[in-house]
Amino acid sequence: MALTGLFLITFLIIHCTINAMIFLNDGGVTFSHWGHFMGTNPVIRTLEIGLVAGFLIHIFQGLLLIKKNRDSRPVRYQVVAPAPNSTWYSRSMGLLGTLLLLFLIMHTAHFWIPNRANQFATGEELNLYQMMLSIFADPLIVALYVLGCISLAWHLLHGFWSAFQTLGLNHQRYNAIIHFVGTTFAIVVPLIFALMPIAIYLNWVN
Amino acid sequence: MKLTLKIWRQKSNSSKGEFKTYIHDHVSPDMSFLEMLDVLNEGLVKKGEEPVHFDHDCREGICGMCSLYINGRPHGPLQTTTCQLHMRSFKDGETITIEPWRAAAFPVVKDLVVDRSAFDRIQQAGGYVSVNTGGVPDGNAIPIAKKIADEAMDAAACIGCGACVAACKNASAMLFVSAKVSQYALLPQGQPESKERVDKMVAQMDDEGFGACTNTKACEAECPKSIKITNIARMNREYYSSMFTNYEVTVSGGGD
Ligand code: HEM
Numbered sequence: 001m002a003l004t005g006l007f008l009i010t011f012l013i014i015h016c017t018i019n020a021m022i023f024l025n026d027g028g029v030t031f032s033h034w035g036h037f038m039g040t041n042p043v044i045r046t047l048e049i050g051l052v053a054g055f056l057i058h059i060f061q062g063l064l065l066i067k068k069n070r071d072s073r074p075v076r077y078q079v080v081a082p083a084p085n086s087t088w089y090s091r092s093m094g095l096l097g098t099l100l101l102l103f104l105i106m107h108t109a110h111f112w113i114p115n116r117a118n119q120f121a122t123g124e125e126l127n128l129y130q131m132m133l134s135i136f137a138d139p140l141i142v143a144l145y146v147l148g149c150i151s152l153a154w155h156l157l158h159g160f161w162s163a164f165q166t167l168g169l170n171h172q173r174y175n176a177i178i179h180f181v182g183t184t185f186a187i188v189v190p191l192i193f194a195l196m197p198i199a200i201y202l203n204w205v206n
Numbered sequence: 207m208k209l210t211l212k213i214w215r216q217k218s219n220s221s222k223g224e225f226k227t228y229i230h231d232h233v234s235p236d237m238s239f240l241e242m243l244d245v246l247n248e249g250l251v252k253k254g255e256e257p258v259h260f261d262h263d264c265r266e267g268i269c270g271m272c273s274l275y276i277n278g279r280p281h282g283p284l285q286t287t288t289c290q291l292h293m294r295s296f297k298d299g300e301t302i303t304i305e306p307w308r309a310a311a312f313p314v315v316k317d318l319v320v321d322r323s324a325f326d327r328i329q330q331a332g333g334y335v336s337v338n339t340g341g342v343p344d345g346n347a348i349p350i351a352k353k354i355a356d357e358a359m360d361a362a363a364c365i366g367c368g369a370c371v372a373a374c375k376n377a378s379a380m381l382f383v384s385a386k387v388s389q390y391a392l393l394p395q396g397q398p399e400s401k402e403r404v405d406k407m408v409a410q411m412d413d414e415g416f417g418a419c420t421n422t423k424a425c426e427a428e429c430p431k432s433i434k435i436t437n438i439a440r441m442n443r444e445y446y447s448s449m450f451t452n453y454e455v456t457v458s459g460g461g462d
């Protein structure tokens with residue numbers, strides 16, 4: 001979980017950086033330039049197989065983990081009051097992950113799958129920038145994207161430092177920096193992502 | 207004080223349990239939680255009813271025998287053992303729900319008593335030093351920094367009560383096992399067997415059916431002995447190091 005989780009975090013950094021190019025508001029020139037590179041460069045396309053595997057392994061391991069941890073308490077408590085001992089999002093990683101999975105299905109159906117399918121069939125890339133402008137004209141979809149970003153923020157707020165703890169990296173000298181970077185990452189990256197559909201919907205970017 | 211108690215009653219491991227409600231109106235705020243139950247039981251015995259079974263021994267917070275999941279938290283609302291919890295922590299007229307520790311690895315024996323021998327088996331799997339290390343060494347005879355000795359001592363403070371398992375949403379025993387691994391991992395006497403130790407204890411822990419750690423920190427917050435999750439990270443390090451560098455000893459016989 002920790003290794004795949006951290007791997008997915010590195011993916012988020014790249015994904016977020018490239019998509020943030022839409023904020024240059026240059027009609028998608030820079031964005032499409034990088035999108036084209038990511039969609040066609042053979043090295044990146046090979047790494048993409050690793051990314052898909054990373055997602056699948058993370059999700060599969062997550063589901064196994066949820067199952068194992070449910071089985072370890074067959075009779076539930078009648079009254080539970082965990083609020084004083086732990087945060088709700090640390091206890092809800094499975095739920096947040098499932099929300100992310102649903103988001104991921106919708107999100108790949110919007111962009112990645114049609115684009116790759118088209119490339120496979122015709123060798124041509126789709127104009128992702130135009131697709132983005134039209135898809136994010138629908139307020140319901142914008143809301144769902146923002147919701148996905150909020151789930152991601154909570155997932156990472158626990159997941160980031162948790163991955164370090166799982167790997168045994170807990171040290172007085174570094175804990176403060178791990179928590180600081182983790183919290184900042186968990187807020188800033190989903191915020192930038194969430195601003196994309198909002199900006200397009202509100203015509204800040206066109 | 208007058209209290210309404212909802213207590214889990216279960217005749218034996220194989221029978222089906224249920225909550226029973228008792229009105230308890232002889233409670234003093236100075237009583238410990240267990241004394242409150244003693245008085246309840248006295249009344250039940252006088253009425254010819256079966257008393258409520260619960261675990262206890264030292265009643266001074268050092269043996270780890272008392273348990274009880276009180277109003278949704280192990281050992282009740284304070285970070286202490288149930289025997290050190292007093293009725294002044296509750297309000298007059300309050301309803302208190304008392305349940306046994308719930309975990310596949312801690313089967314209910316009767317009422318609120320659970321079988322925690324899974325912890326003993328984990329300890330027996332590797333939580334020891336095989337050779338006789340002699341009497342108490344002279345001060346400063348062992349070359350070890352005070353800070354590290356203190357850290358080992360803090361880990362050794364674990365009384366094996368199982369509140370960490372009870373508190374954890376995954377019923378994971380990582381805090382207990384990591385404390386038992388750490389108390390040796392930090393000291394020179396523990397080094398020769400450190401890799402086998404963590405291997406065997408973790409294998410036994412998994413075998414007992416405890417859940418996996420997802421770092422919610424509920425254990426640390428509820429542990430009456432303030433065992434820290436830094437021990438869990440240390441155990442993870444020990445475990446990976448063993449995974450990558452431990453070797454199987456194959457005995458080829460002979461020797462003479
Ligand atoms: C961009 C997507 C994602 C990222 C960056 C991410 C990142 C992480 C990280 C860093 C962890 C902590 C690992 C650890 O403590 O060892 C984690 C845990 C987890 N993730 Fe994800 N994740 C993502 C998507 C998903 C999805 C789609 C699921 C769907 C089921 C999921 C389910 C889980 C579960 C169940 C855990 C459990 C660990 C726990 O409870 O602490 N994640 N994730």
Ligand code: SF4
Nearest residue numbers: 364365367368370429
């Ligand atoms: S780690 Fe704390 S809560 Fe867990 S068994 Fe030891 S003393 Fe009890």
Ligand code: FES
Nearest residue numbers: 263265270272289
């Ligand atoms: S009875 Fe010994 S710790 Fe509570």
